[in-house]
Amino acid sequence: MLGSDFGDPQIKEQMAKELRQRLIDAKKEGRPLRVYCGYDVTAPDLHLGHTITIRKLKQFQDFGHDVNFVIGTFTTLIGDPSDRDTARSAAIEEKVKQNAQSYAEQAFKILDKQKTRVRYNNDWLSKLTFKDVINMASCFTVQQFLVRDRIQKRLESNDPIWLREFLYPLAQGYDAVELKADVQLGATEQLFNLMACRRLQEFYGLKPQICLTFPVLVGIDGADRMSKSRGNYIGIDEPPETIYGKTMSIPDNIMLQYFELLTDIDEAELGDIKKQIESGANPMSLKKRLAFDITKQYHGEEKAKEAEAHFEKTVQNKELPDEIEEYKITDNITISQLITQSGLAASRSEAMRLIKQGAVSIDGKKVDDANLNVAKGVTIKVGKRRYLKTV
RNA sequence: GGAGGGAUGCCGGAGCGGCCAAUCGGAGCAGACUGUAAAUCUGCCGCCCUAAGGGCUACACAGGUUCGAAUCCUGUUCCCUCCA
Numbered sequence: 001m002l003g004s005d006f007g008d009p010q011i012k013e014q015m016a017k018e019l020r021q022r023l024i025d026a027k028k029e030g031r032p033l034r035v036y037c038g039y040d041v042t043a044p045d046l047h048l049g050h051t052i053t054i055r056k057l058k059q060f061q062d063f064g065h066d067v068n069f070v071i072g073t074f075t076t077l078i079g080d081p082s083d084r085d086t087a088r089s090a091a092i093e094e095k096v097k098q099n100a101q102s103y104a105e106q107a108f109k110i111l112d113k114q115k116t117r118v119r120y121n122n123d124w125l126s127k128l129t130f131k132d133v134i135n136m137a138s139c140f141t142v143q144q145f146l147v148r149d150r151i152q153k154r155l156e157s158n159d160p161i162w163l164r165e166f167l168y169p170l171a172q173g174y175d176a177v178e179l180k181a182d183v184q185l186g187a188t189e190q191l192f193n194l195m196a197c198r199r200l201q202e203f204y205g206l207k208p209q210i211c212l213t214f215p216v217l218v219g220i221d222g223a224d225r226m227s228k229s230r231g232n233y234i235g236i237d238e239p240p241e242t243i244y245g246k247t248m249s250i251p252d253n254i255m256l257q258y259f260e261l262l263t264d265i266d267e268a269e270l271g272d273i274k275k276q277i278e279s280g281a282n283p284m285s286l287k288k289r290l291a292f293d294i295t296k297q298y299h300g301e302e303k304a305k306e307a308e309a310h311f312e313k314t315v316q317n318k319e320l321p322d323e324i325e326e327y328k329i330t331d332n333i334t335i336s337q338l339i340t341q342s343g344l345a346a347s348r349s350e351a352m353r354l355i356k357q358g359a360v361s362i363d364g365k366k367v368d369d370a371n372l373n374v375a376k377g378v379t380i381k382v383g384k385r386r387y388l389k390t391v
Numbered sequence: 392g393g394a395g396g397g398a399u400g401c402c403g404g405a406g407c408g409g410c411c412a413a414u415c416g417g418a419g420c421a422g423a424c425u426g427u428a429a430a431u432c433u434g435c436c437g438c439c440c441u442a443a444g445g446g447c448u449a450c451a452c453a454g455g456u457u458c459g460a461a462u463c464c465u466g467u468u469c470c471c472u473c474c475a
Contacts (some may be wrong), residue, residue, distance in 0.1 A: 129447085159471085159472095160470090160471065215452090220419080221417095222429090223417090230402095230418085231401095231418075231419085232418090243426095245428060247428095247431075248427050248428055248429080249427075249428040250428095250429075251429055251430075252426095252427090252430070253429085253430090255443045257427090258445085273421080281431070282426055282427095283426070283427080284426045284427045284429080285426085285427095287426095287427065287429075288427080291427095311427080311428085314428095315427065315428060316426095316427070347437085347438065347439090348439070348440085349437080349438060349439075349442095350420085350436085352442070353420085353421080353435065353436080354420085354421070354435095356435090357420085357421045357422060357434075357435070358419095358421080358422065359420085359421050359422075370442080371441080383420075383421065384428065385428075
């Protein structure tokens with residue numbers, strides 16, 4: 001399968017072999033494969049990073065397999081080891097519930113709602129007894145955890161390692177048992193957890209699942225993994241202009257990765273794009289194609305075209321956008337006050353700074369006097385993409 | 392239970408009595424340039440004011456010492472490591 005990625009070629013080969021065999025077996029039994037991927041709910045929105053596996057789920061779905069979208073309503077609560085504040089956990093639980101809902105809805109931008117089973121792992125994990133946990137724990141040794149890279153590093157730097165972190169793979173692993181999964185997808189960093197699932201499945205007398213892992217998507221800063229908390233993400237629920245614009249803002253050198261992981265283009269085309277980049281083609285036009293493709297996936301072709309037009313107009317031609325928000329002003333208002341009040345700047349100090357830096361203009365004319373009175377019916381521009389029309 | 396270490400701006404992390412609104416890096420913002428909101432370079436980056444200048448609030452919290460404290464002392468809260 002295009003895009004799957006294992007650090008270890010042996011595992012990859014093994015998994016490929018097992019997957020072929022499982023497909024044959026399933027066909028004989030006249031049943032589809034049961035495929036799933038689990039998502040912890042740390043933020044209310046899905047972003048492009050999540051879509052790598054969701055898109056793979058969709059592929060399985062298109063082949064007629066039984067796709068389960070598992071939301072980690074339970075695992076999310078034990079996942080974050082830094083959060084031990086039990087007083088807050090009730091509120092967190094509530095939030096997780098809400099976010100889980102929006103996760104499912106957003107996932108249906110990719111998956112077929114009719115054919116997808118949405119599962120919440122709190123449904124089964126919260127019912128396990130301490131005895132179950134002990135039983136599962138007997139499948140693993142502490143050494144297996146200690147050799148992990150991240151654990152090693154923290155051991156060396158004296159950072160805390162929480163017991164609950166060791167329990168996390170058990171909880172996640174039980175998902176695979178409960179679902180009787182044939183195949184589980186996950187990010188490469190999840191390999192350890194995915195493999196733990198196999199052990200538990202065997203322990204419970206099931207055939208171990210096939211694990212497929214996929215690369216972690218780098219964020220639009222080109223440095224860290226995409227995540228909401230780092231702010232380097234593109235949410236699939238964001239407006240078309242935003243998705244388009246944010247895609248245009250990724251560094252040129254990660255463009256190919258984005259093509260590979262986030263669009264449907266095939267290998268031949270990918271090779272072609274690669275060649276174009278290497279031969280010094282203008283990355284801008286390729287990136288526009290990428291931005292268009294991604295925007296289209298989540299908003300449709302029409303909106304994608306509009307987003308592209310908007311980008312060309314405002315960014316490339318530095319013209320004003322078609323629609324500018326109107327803001328009602330009082331008679332005696334200075335430009336610095338207006339910018340602050342309307343929220344174009346976070347504070348008066350910032351407004352002053354922006355004016356000093358030459359970032360503010362009225363009807364295309366740069367403003368250098370912060371006390372300038374603003375008339376009605378003019379267009380204010382702050383920086384590259386903040387606009388306002390006074391009324 | 393015992394011993395030690397720590398809490399600094401969005402994040403990481405200096406500073407260890409005045410030169411601190413606080414070094415530096417990241418993020419963010421702006422300008423220039425351009426091939427795009429890429430890259431690169433430069434600047435900004437607590438809040439308020441009639442903004443060349445002035446004021447206020449800030450270095451976990453509460454007190455204290457001092458002409459003067461992020462820096463010293465006392466207490467409190469929280470966190471980490473090690474031993475048991």
